[in-house]
Amino acid sequence: MVAYFNIYCVKLTLFLYILLTLQMINIYMCNINRQDKSMNIEKEISSSVISAVKELYGQEVSEKMVQLQKTKPGFEGNLTLVVFPFLKMSHKKPQDTAQEIGEKLVGGCKAVAAFNAVGGFLNLVIAPEAWTELLDTIDSDPRYGEKAVTPESPLVMVEYSSPNTNKPLHLGHVRNNLLGWSLAKILEANGNRVVKTNIVNDRGIHIMKSMLAWMKWGNGCTPESTGKKGDHLIGDFYVLFDKHYKEECAELEKKYVAEGMGEEEAKKKAEQEAPLIKEAHHMLVKWEAGDKDIRDLWAKMNSWVYAGFDETYKALGVSFDKIYYESNTYLVGKRKVMEGLDKGLFYKKEDGSIWADLTNDGLDQKLLIRADGTTVYMTQDIGTAEMRFADYPIDKMIYVVGNEQNYHFQVLSILLDRLGFKWGKDLVHFSYGMVELPNGKMKSREGTVVDADDLMAEMIKDARQTSDELGKFKDMSEEERQEISRIVGLGALKYFILKVDARKNMLFNPEESIDFNGNTGPFIQYTYARIRSIMRKATAEGIEIPATLSANAPINEKEIDLIQKMNDFATAVADAGNNYNPAGIANYCYELTKEFNQFYHDYSILNAESEAEKITRLVLAANVAKILKNGMALLGIEVPERM
Numbered sequence: 001m002v003a004y005f006n007i008y009c010v011k012l013t014l015f016l017y018i019l020l021t022l023q024m025i026n027i028y029m030c031n032i033n034r035q036d037k038s039m040n041i042e043k044e045i046s047s048s049v050i051s052a053v054k055e056l057y058g059q060e061v062s063e064k065m066v067q068l069q070k071t072k073p074g075f076e077g078n079l080t081l082v083v084f085p086f087l088k089m090s091h092k093k094p095q096d097t098a099q100e101i102g103e104k105l106v107g108g109c110k111a112v113a114a115f116n117a118v119g120g121f122l123n124l125v126i127a128p129e130a131w132t133e134l135l136d137t138i139d140s141d142p143r144y145g146e147k148a149v150t151p152e153s154p155l156v157m158v159e160y161s162s163p164n165t166n167k168p169l170h171l172g173h174v175r176n177n178l179l180g181w182s183l184a185k186i187l188e189a190n191g192n193r194v195v196k197t198n199i200v201n202d203r204g205i206h207i208m209k210s211m212l213a214w215m216k217w218g219n220g221c222t223p224e225s226t227g228k229k230g231d232h233l234i235g236d237f238y239v240l241f242d243k244h245y246k247e248e249c250a251e252l253e254k255k256y257v258a259e260g261m262g263e264e265e266a267k268k269k270a271e272q273e274a275p276l277i278k279e280a281h282h283m284l285v286k287w288e289a290g291d292k293d294i295r296d297l298w299a300k301m302n303s304w305v306y307a308g309f310d311e312t313y314k315a316l317g318v319s320f321d322k323i324y325y326e327s328n329t330y331l332v333g334k335r336k337v338m339e340g341l342d343k344g345l346f347y348k349k350e351d352g353s354i355w356a357d358l359t360n361d362g363l364d365q366k367l368l369i370r371a372d373g374t375t376v377y378m379t380q381d382i383g384t385a386e387m388r389f390a391d392y393p394i395d396k397m398i399y400v401v402g403n404e405q406n407y408h409f410q411v412l413s414i415l416l417d418r419l420g421f422k423w424g425k426d427l428v429h430f431s432y433g434m435v436e437l438p439n440g441k442m443k444s445r446e447g448t449v450v451d452a453d454d455l456m457a458e459m460i461k462d463a464r465q466t467s468d469e470l471g472k473f474k475d476m477s478e479e480e481r482q483e484i485s486r487i488v489g490l491g492a493l494k495y496f497i498l499k500v501d502a503r504k505n506m507l508f509n510p511e512e513s514i515d516f517n518g519n520t521g522p523f524i525q526y527t528y529a530r531i532r533s534i535m536r537k538a539t540a541e542g543i544e545i546p547a548t549l550s551a552n553a554p555i556n557e558k559e560i561d562l563i564q565k566m567n568d569f570a571t572a573v574a575d576a577g578n579n580y581n582p583a584g585i586a587n588y589c590y591e592l593t594k595e596f597n598q599f600y601h602d603y604s605i606l607n608a609e610s611e612a613e614k615i616t617r618l619v620l621a622a623n624v625a626k627i628l629k630n631g632m633a634l635l636g637i638e639v640p641e642r643m
Helices: 002-037 040-057 084-090 094-108 128-140 171-189 205-217 230-258 263-273 275-288 292-316 326-342 377-391 403-418 452-469 478-498 521-540 557-567 569-578 582-602 611-633
Strands: 067-070 079-082 112-118 121-126 155-159 193-200 322-325 354-357 365-369 396-402 428-432
Touching (some): 040 084, 040 128, 084 094, 094 121, 121 128, 128 557, 128 611, 171 193, 171 292, 171 396, 171 478, 171 569, 171 582, 193 326, 205 230, 230 263, 230 292, 326 365, 326 377, 396 403, 478 521, 478 582, 557 582, 557 611, 569 582, 569 611
Parallel strands (some): 155 396, 193 322
Antiparallel strands (some): 067 079, 354 365
């Protein structure tokens, strides 16, 4: 009996193993198919070119040698083959080589209907049925142009936001969060598993400044008693601290100058000796020592800020899989540095401070732990890396941080590699430019920032006003109007920021963002809503769209241009992932939108001359809408069904 049972268990285990293996193979093949379908015409032609060259010239060529590009305007054709790489094999003129290969392709590749040779360029006319087949392929895949994520996909961690708990999120944070969220979505669309993380800067002198100001001038106020979001309330006290601190510095500087001290020296001494800053430093020492009263107040005030942050993140449409806190990571970093010291990776100075010698890497000496035993940001980042590596088997780490920290991450990469993190040397600092205002840079201490909550509220308000003025809210309930205003307002904000190359500084001008024409979010959103309206009318008319188009479905040049542009989505997604460039997706969505609107201007969809033309155009429109929706989702932008 036992023997039979054992045999049964073995058979069951084997069956389950086979079943699991087949499932994994199926997932893998789906992924492969999704990748292959996006470029099927190009692949078919490329394969035929390789065969033609072998047949004509007896030479094996690699796929990399087959250079296909879009045919330039003014020339007949859809794709152009560059024949110069094959001249050493043909021993003929470029024109003759192109002619010979063209003749072989027309005879042996069903995707090529005709050709014309212009010097070393072979312009290929793609057969209509090939475009129809490609449109069917696009139509059959809800996530066309994107790669599937599998359990074996590389694990990429993206860190973004990184707020301080002494102030609310501002416009600079908005750019950071939008870039981080979009980058995470784009990496997922490229077949990666992604973990989105946030490191909250919840300790340090800046936190003490807000706490001290609240203790002195807060009169026990709370978010509930003031009716303010917690992050806004704490931010007010940070500004208040700076106001009183500057007043103290001014008085002391005046006193020191009167005593005969130079202005520069007097200013520096005043900043060090001002009672408020000394008191704040004393609070920090007590916090480091674990003083219960200071720690309790710190925890209470931080909880107010976290609640405020959560509201802002929700409104902005971003979230995180894991949040780390500096108050936890700095001690881990300190331990890691001490381990490195024991291994001879770092060195200690006579005053007790610990340093890293980076001169062999072309850099300088880097402080890791101060003489008084306190840590620096670098130490905290090392600690955070240690905790993350323990939590996740990370293959790649991406930090979304402004370009003022370029040197910091150059150093961090070297130190993490030295400490044995496998991704340390290859960490990616997604460096982005600053957001500037028409009147200059933002300054948190002076309260001259654009608050994220106020900004979103203003964008939604402007979207509502603009939509009302243009008459786009006819026959809509108040609830619908509010929701569409939210979608359009936030879409305008996000697109305005993300369409700019992240590496560049940008000037924020919200007035330019809410426009239903031009390179804006609302322009793309409106086009999507227009297509959805057409599809609803088609359904109301009882028009049934087949699963596949007939091989002889009518198709004109404008429609071919649209199919070709939709096919480019796969390339846009891949490029955006390889180059960490959300702006590439924004630009693609804009170009596809322009292409469709030009087509819609020239050709009627529902009033097409024949039923077959109507069906083809409805399939085209539906897939343009699908790709726009998916593309905008990679930017964190919603699209409304009605506008």
